[in-house]
Amino acid sequence: LKKHSSVEIEAEPLVESVAQETSSKGSLVLVVGDQIDRISNLKDMLEEHYAVMVAANETKAVEVFYSQKPDYVIIDLHRKEDHGFNVLASIANKARHSFVPTLLVEEEPHSMLRKKAYEAGAFDIVHSPFENAEVLALIQNRLELKRLLQAQILLDELTGAYNRKFLQEELQRQWAEYERHETTFSVALLDLDRFKNINDTYGHDTGDQVLKQFATTIMTNKRQGDFFIRYGGEEFMLVMPKTSQEQASLIVDRLLQAFVAQTFEKEEATFSCSFSSGVAAVQDEIKHGDELISKADQALYMAKRNGRNQVRV
Ligand code: GH3
Numbered sequence: 001l002k003k004h005s006s007v008e009i010e011a012e013p014l015v016e017s018v019a020q021e022t023s024s025k026g027s028l029v030l031v032v033g034d035q036i037d038r039i040s041n042l043k044d045m046l047e048e049h050y051a052v053m054v055a056a057n058e059t060k061a062v063e064v065f066y067s068q069k070p071d072y073v074i075i076d077l078h079r080k081e082d083h084g085f086n087v088l089a090s091i092a093n094k095a096r097h098s099f100v101p102t103l104l105v106e107e108e109p110h111s112m113l114r115k116k117a118y119e120a121g122a123f124d125i126v127h128s129p130f131e132n133a134e135v136l137a138l139i140q141n142r143l144e145l146k147r148l149l150q151a152q153i154l155l156d157e158l159t160g161a162y163n164r165k166f167l168q169e170e171l172q173r174q175w176a177e178y179e180r181h182e183t184t185f186s187v188a189l190l191d192l193d194r195f196k197n198i199n200d201t202y203g204h205d206t207g208d209q210v211l212k213q214f215a216t217t218i219m220t221n222k223r224q225g226d227f228f229i230r231y232g233g234e235e236f237m238l239v240m241p242k243t244s245q246e247q248a249s250l251i252v253d254r255l256l257q258a259f260v261a262q263t264f265e266k267e268e269a270t271f272s273c274s275f276s277s278g279v280a281a282v283q284d285e286i287k288h289g290d291e292l293i294s295k296a297d298q299a300l301y302m303a304k305r306n307g308r309n310q311v312r313v
């Protein structure tokens with residue numbers, strides 16, 4: 001007998017929403033300053049927890065900031081205040097918009113300098129010499145906030161899947177990777193079957209619960225490193241790096257089996273749900289991410305026409 005998991009719609013929360021792992025490479029901290037002893041103290045302290053890059057002058061600092069996209073920036077003002085403030089001025093806007101906190105290390109505390117620094121966009125200021133543990137805790141707090149804010153703008157609220165903003169960014173990353181190394185990647189569109197019926201029969205709330213459970217099923221069963229995105233109402237996408245069309249179609253088929261094996265219970269009724277999927281991989285004739293999605297969409301259309309509950313390439 002095949003084991004079926006069953007989901008009580010009226011019962012308390014379903015499975016807790018599953019967070020998708022982001023790339024776990026840890027945070028990158030950029031340290032700006034030219035006083036060797038002070039910088040090496042900072043570097044030693046940080047390197048136990050983060051990847052660290054050092055920029056000794058203004059030009060280098062700005063260049064590294066825009067090319068390496070650090071998660072956190074520390075500017076050691078030392079006595080050359082102007083350099084520090086110039087760096088801050090050059091990065092402040094971009095840093096704010098990508099939630100990158102900036103920390104100034106100052107040598108002589110005076111409030112006008114601190115006021116100027118905050119106005120220029122600095123998040124925090126510490127006075128040197130400082131307690132390593134305290135500054136590390138400060139950085140950790142700020143990085144945690146950055147992570148939460150970023151999650152907020154890239155995740156779909158209902159399902160916890162990534163949103164389309166994330167999709168755009170990820171497709172660009174995958175495309176760049178493909179052009180550089182010719183590593184193929186695949187996308188799949190997943191569209192719930194006859195979902196309107198579920199809403200019409202059991203109500204919108206139940207429809208929402210099914211969407212959540214669908215997302216949870218995909219996120220717990222997908223491979224680590226694949227990205228699951230809410231593309232539209234009841235339409236989702238899986239981006240599979242370094243994956244051929246054949247592999248991708250097998251993976252999605254496995255996800256489909258996992259999903260259809262589940263039953264939902266609403267009051268006296270028991271029902272299950274399926275999805276249809278169209279898979280496409282990058283190939284020479286595809287010149288743009290949109291073309292790839294449109295190819296997957298055509299395959300999805302065929303899957304629907306052919307009776308639903310299936311994966312097509
Ligand atoms: P098909 O198999 O052809 O895809 O049929 P379908 O009924 O799934 O497709 P259709 O496009 O006709 O209907 C999709 C429905 O999904 C209509 C819309 O109200 C519903 N829907 C979209 N987003 C949400 C949502 O967030 N919550 C709920 N409950 N329903 C949603």
Ligand code: MG
Pocket residue numbers: none
């Ligand atoms: Mg439809």
Ligand code: MG
Pocket residue numbers: 191192193194195234
């Ligand atoms: Mg549908």
Ligand code: MG
Pocket residue numbers: 191192234235
């Ligand atoms: Mg649809």
